[in-house]
Amino acid sequence: MGRPPCFEKYGIKKGPWTPEEDIILVSYIQQHGPGNWRSVPTNTGLMRCSKSCRLRWTNYLRPGIKRGNFTDHEEKMILHLQALLGNRWAAIASYLPQRTDNDIKNYWNTHLKKKMNNNQSNDNNHEDVDSEGKTRSQPLKGQWERRLQTDIQMAKQALSEALSLPQNPTTFPQEMKPSSSFSHENHPPNAHINIPSPYASSYENISRLMENWMKSPNSSAETIFSNNMQVTTGGSSSSEGAQSTTQDHHHYHLHRQALDSDLFSFNNSTKSDSASRFRSTHEENDSLTKEGLDLFHQEKRKINMETHVPLTLLEKWLFEDGVTTTHHECNEDLINMSLEESTSDFF
DNA sequence: AAGGGTGCCAACCGCCAAATC
DNA sequence: CGATTTGGCGGTTGGCACCCT
Numbered sequence: 001m002g003r004p005p006c007f008e009k010y011g012i013k014k015g016p017w018t019p020e021e022d023i024i025l026v027s028y029i030q031q032h033g034p035g036n037w038r039s040v041p042t043n044t045g046l047m048r049c050s051k052s053c054r055l056r057w058t059n060y061l062r063p064g065i066k067r068g069n070f071t072d073h074e075e076k077m078i079l080h081l082q083a084l085l086g087n088r089w090a091a092i093a094s095y096l097p098q099r100t101d102n103d104i105k106n107y108w109n110t111h112l113k114k115k116m117n118n119n120q121s122n123d124n125n126h127e128d129v130d131s132e133g134k135t136r137s138q139p140l141k142g143q144w145e146r147r148l149q150t151d152i153q154m155a156k157q158a159l160s161e162a163l164s165l166p167q168n169p170t171t172f173p174q175e176m177k178p179s180s181s182f183s184h185e186n187h188p189p190n191a192h193i194n195i196p197s198p199y200a201s202s203y204e205n206i207s208r209l210m211e212n213w214m215k216s217p218n219s220s221a222e223t224i225f226s227n228n229m230q231v232t233t234g235g236s237s238s239s240e241g242a243q244s245t246t247q248d249h250h251h252y253h254l255h256r257q258a259l260d261s262d263l264f265s266f267n268n269s270t271k272s273d274s275a276s277r278f279r280s281t282h283e284e285n286d287s288l289t290k291e292g293l294d295l296f297h298q299e300k301r302k303i304n305m306e307t308h309v310p311l312t313l314l315e316k317w318l319f320e321d322g323v324t325t326t327h328h329e330c331n332e333d334l335i336n337m338s339l340e341e342s343t344s345d346f347f
Numbered sequence: 348a349a350g351g352g353t354g355c356c357a358a359c360c361g362c363c364a365a366a367t368c
Numbered sequence: 369c370g371a372t373t374t375g376g377c378g379g380t381t382g383g384c385a386c387c388c389t
Contacts, residue, residue, distance in 0.1 A: 016357070016383090038374065054375075055358070090377060105378075106356055 013047040017056050021046055025053055026061055034062075059102045066098035070107055078104055079112060 017025075028044045034057060037050035046053065059065075070078070074096060081092040089101035089108075096104065 014359070035375095050374075051360095051376090052358075058376095059357075087378065101377075102357075109379095110355055 011047055012049050012052075014052075017048075017060075021048070022056070022061060025056060029057060029061075055102075059100045062100075064098060065100060065103075067103075070099075070111075074099065075107075075112065078108065079116075082108065082112075 024044050024046055025040070028040060032043075037054040040046065040050055040053045041048055048056075077095060078092060081095055085091050087105075087108075089105040093099055093101040093104050
């Protein structure tokens with residue numbers, strides 16, 4: 001037999017998400033936590049498939065997501081991890097908790113792939129032009145990959161070199177270190193993320209939105225949203241959402257910024273300590289519900305049991321798996337090499 | 348100013364493994 | 369144990385915004 005058929009076959013809506021839909025989804029996740037996506041469309045009335053809801057949450061609405069330009073360091077990490085793991089964007093994204101796999105994939109396809117091609121075409125001179133037009137030496141890119149493919153011993157050495165990135169503790173966010181990347185106990189997710197926000201001046205509006213939202217969790221999202229954000233919602237079809245005015249876009253970004261607020265500090269429970277964030281943020285919130293606490297304890301137990309493995313193990317798994325699947329012809333020596341040793345400088 | 352080309356990115360598609368009945 | 373659903377992943381696409389001529 002199998003599972004009962006899901007509701008989502010009827011009248012599935014596609015296309016860009018509207019602010020109203022976002023509000024509904026976030027509101028639901030706020031109450032029930034991420035997961036059990038099958039029930040989300042049914043319980044919220046969203047005419048979206050569960051898959052779409054999950055993607056919207058993980059790629060856009062989930063708090064703690066860093067958007068905008070990739071830093072030089074992030075770019076290097078992506079390049080190195082891509083060389084190690086191949087196009088396993090989810091695995092790569094697990095090393096960059098603030099970035100989504102979709103984000104990294106897009107960045108790779110639009111920027112890095114091009115850059116790699118340029119590097120290969122300019123192979124003879126080991127110089128590269130960065131985004132600011134400045135010339136800098138790039139001895140690792142390309143060279144590292146070629147050496148990896150040709151000689152295991154050389155590859156070992158090259159890997160060590162590649163992983164020995166320039167040490168710059170001041171520019172390396174705390175949460176990106178593996179030992180702490182899954183621990184935000186004392187750090188609200190956005191507290192130390194330096195987002196160049198054009199919406200800072202509207203912080204009060206956001207605060208009001210969140211305040212009212214928390215006070216009236218049962219009121220309709222549309223009412224809350226229209227009262228606080230004054231967004232023209234109209235018919236709220238996807239096409240209309242996509243055709244909103246510039247002002248609407250501005251408000252939409254305010255809304256988006258609000259969703260990033262610490263008040264909703266869940267994280268994807270399969271990849272990080274959503275429970276820790278959930279607790280740390282909700283403990284500071286007077287409107288914390290008993291339901292929320294129960295959820296937190298459930299989440300924490302689940303995470304402790306299933307997903308919160310030491311990162312060194314995760315690294316090993318990623319490394320070994322990546323090597324065995326992408327470079328299986330030369331995997332033995334690489335597997336024998338201790339990743340912890342070779343990455344000690346990397347992080 | 349207009350039209351075509353290009354870049355970017357959110358969202359979709361299809362596949363697969365795991366879970367469930 | 370097989371059928372079915374769900375969740376996750378990587379690849380791809382559609383449409384908007386920007387740039388160039």
